[in-house]
Amino acid sequence: MTETTQFRPRGVLLGVNIDHVATLRQARGTRYPDPVQAALLAEEAGADGITVHPREDRRHIQDRDVHLLRETLLTRMNLEMAVTDRMLAFAEQVRPEHCCFVPEKREELTTEGGLDVAGQRERVADACRRMAELGSEVSLFIDPEPEQIDAAAACGAPAIELHTGEYALAANEQSRKRELVRLSDCTAYATSLGLVVNGGHGLHYHNTAEVAAIPGMNELNIGHAIIARALMTGLKESVGEMRNLIDRATRR
Numbered sequence: 001m002t003e004t005t006q007f008r009p010r011g012v013l014l015g016v017n018i019d020h021v022a023t024l025r026q027a028r029g030t031r032y033p034d035p036v037q038a039a040l041l042a043e044e045a046g047a048d049g050i051t052v053h054p055r056e057d058r059r060h061i062q063d064r065d066v067h068l069l070r071e072t073l074l075t076r077m078n079l080e081m082a083v084t085d086r087m088l089a090f091a092e093q094v095r096p097e098h099c100c101f102v103p104e105k106r107e108e109l110t111t112e113g114g115l116d117v118a119g120q121r122e123r124v125a126d127a128c129r130r131m132a133e134l135g136s137e138v139s140l141f142i143d144p145e146p147e148q149i150d151a152a153a154a155c156g157a158p159a160i161e162l163h164t165g166e167y168a169l170a171a172n173e174q175s176r177k178r179e180l181v182r183l184s185d186c187t188a189y190a191t192s193l194g195l196v197v198n199g200g201h202g203l204h205y206h207n208t209a210e211v212a213a214i215p216g217m218n219e220l221n222i223g224h225a226i227i228a229r230a231l232m233t234g235l236k237e238s239v240g241e242m243r244n245l246i247d248r249a250t251r252r
């Protein structure tokens with residue numbers, strides 16, 4: 001574990017999820033764009049940690065990425081993973097500073113709901129123990145529901161990550177506000193039980209500020225919107241570079 005692990009330097013921490021860089025690479029089977037390079041840039045820009053989610057089908061992040069990140073990250077790794085023997089054995093090799101147990105369905109486009117901790121307490125408690133023995137801080141990615149929070153505390157997890165997907169996808173202002181209150185109430189409840197509360201999924205440039213302002217929120221993990229925005233903010237420069245390259249090559 002690095003000396004930076006327990007260092008919580010400012011209000012709400014930002015974990016940058018770089019899975020979506022790997023999605024672009026895997027779509028073509030190229031060597032670029034490299035999520036490891038993206039992680040280092042994210043750290044330079046102020047990320048407090050890097051999140052990766054090697055899915056069972058390895059549709060984006062590959063084992064190679066995780067091992068290289070382990071060697072190169074200067075902040076900390078948050079390894080999101082399904083609660084399976086295979087992933088636990090992988091995590092034991094990697095020894096991430098943080099790991100977050102998430103539900104996983106092979107056919108889903110993205111993580112659809114939180115982990116049902118209440119429905120599988122023993123299994124989750126065992127997995128929490130295994131990771132705690134490595135010195136890895138465990139969080140459980142759960143829906144904002146008191147029953148799941150109670151179960152997370154009972155499993156001995158020191159932290160939870162509240163799934164913000166319902167909030168992010170709210171169809172109208174009324175349901176968005178309702179979801180925000182739910183997140184806020186659940187953060188207050190979980191912190192009252194001594195849990196560290198993180199949040200993430202579907203957060204973007206128009207909906208993050210209110211979640212960040214929830215009292216007691218420790219960290220937000222954000223990926224898709226950041227990588228999507230990087231595409232737009234960097235496009236002019238990358239087209240310009242290609243324009244110059246062609247102009248130089250064809251100058252008569």
Ligand SMILES: CC(=O)[C@@H](O)[C@H](O)COP(=O)(O)O
Pocket residue numbers: 017019053055080102109110111141200201223
């Ligand atoms: C658990 C979670 O919210 C993230 O891991 C997110 O799911 C990453 O993106 P994908 O769902 O595209 O794998």
Ligand SMILES: NCC(=O)COP(=O)(O)O
Pocket residue numbers: 017051161199200201202203221222223224225
């Ligand atoms: N745990 C949530 C996460 O890592 C990022 O999710 P998203 O911003 O890519 O939807």
